[in-house]
Amino acid sequence: MTDTAVLIVIGLFAGPLLGGLVSGLDRILTARLQSRIGPPLWQPFYDVVKLWGKEKTVVNVWQAFCAYCYVAATSIALVLFFLKSDLLLILFTQAVGAVFLVVGALSSTSPFSQVGAHRELLQILSYEPLLVFVAVGIYLETGSFKIAALDTWNEPLLMKLPFLFVVLGYALTIKLRKSPFDLSTSHHAHQELVKGLLTDYSGSFLALIEIGHWYETVLLLGFCSLFWANNWIAMMILIVATYFVEVLIDNVSARMNWRWMLGYVWAMGLTLSLVNLIWMYVG
16 A cells, blocks of 8 residues: 555656656757757746746636646546556546547637637547557557556567557657647647637646646656566667657648548558557467
């Protein structure tokens, strides 16, 4: 019970701390790729503190409720990951948070929020099947959906599931809101929907959503770590390399429309998933 309580505390407090640091590194790396100096590493934390100090303004009570549900779902999903729980349960929990984020935007009459919410639904439709295929691949290799099953696994999953790792990269690009899949909301100035999904959020409610996104970022990078879980050094190299590629893709890609995203992600993602699963079955 003591170990479980410690892991819960670590998940709740280390999650947003690590997520904020990753966000700060993301901004610095993006600035360097664009020949800019960029903000300091702690800028995401400064932004959240500033938002938290602003007046609480929200379109309706339901929208505020959805913001709380989103951060609660993402934090619970990360805690379950730290507890080495069931992968399907973790995926379901984070999906609930994503749905609440959409419902909050749909509760507003703003056309920007409405369009952003519909685009977010299309993004969920794109990446959720891919995440399920990744979980199925891990199950077929380890014989369990439990992350704890990897504790006794000596061979890196990356060697047996290389295509599924690429598929996870597609989902990671969408969930991190990177180009070419930053359709519903974006941190960049080129987003024609202003903030799209988050247009009507402000103050502490927008800060809550940003913290929830930090939880999601750490959770997704945690999924990447499962592919080399038997060696801490190799795991960190894999995570750093994966995130660097995500930032690089974000800076060299133009944002595409939802039809291109849905068709490309499904065509490539599902094909690679099936190829990898058939390869495992035949092998």
